[in-house]
Amino acid sequence: MTYQPDPRLAERAKENVAWLTTISPKGRPSPRPVWFVLDGEDFIVFSQPDTAKTRHIEANPEVSLHFNSDEHGGSILVIGGKAEILPDGLASEQPGFLAKYEKHYPAIDYDVPKFDREYSVRIRIRPERTWGF
Numbered sequence: 001m002t003y004q005p006d007p008r009l010a011e012r013a014k015e016n017v018a019w020l021t022t023i024s025p026k027g028r029p030s031p032r033p034v035w036f037v038l039d040g041e042d043f044i045v046f047s048q049p050d051t052a053k054t055r056h057i058e059a060n061p062e063v064s065l066h067f068n069s070d071e072h073g074g075s076i077l078v079i080g081g082k083a084e085i086l087p088d089g090l091a092s093e094q095p096g097f098l099a100k101y102e103k104h105y106p107a108i109d110y111d112v113p114k115f116d117r118e119y120s121v122r123i124r125i126r127p128e129r130t131w132g133f
Contacts, residue, residue, distance in 0.1 A: 022056035046119040077132040089122040
């Protein structure tokens with residue numbers, strides 16, 4: 001069965017934070033909030049190097065990405081797929097990333113060069129299935 005993008009995805013992709021869940025070596029889910037942009041049907045996330053998140057992906061590329069619910073516990077959207085660490089790419093060069101997040105950099109004591117330096121690992125998440133309600 002071929003993956004069909006969920007029609008709600010374009011709207012949900014405007015949100016600032018999604019939860020990326022990787023699998024630890026002991027098989028435990030390890031969720032963490034991430035900034036992301038949609039790149040066609042794929043998601044792009046940036047990470048600091050040598051983190052649990054990147055080690056988990058290298059060992060097991062199966063991940064899920066989900067969005068927060070609405071205030072009533074509805075509007076659930078979960079994407080399951082495979083993640084890969086890409087060989088290069090800066091956040092500042094990723095289409096849409098600066099437009100979405102640069103305004104938040106000062107609140108976390110970052111500027112564009114510092115973010116590019118410290119979050120130098122680009123991760124692509126290729127959706128394979130979607131569920132929600």
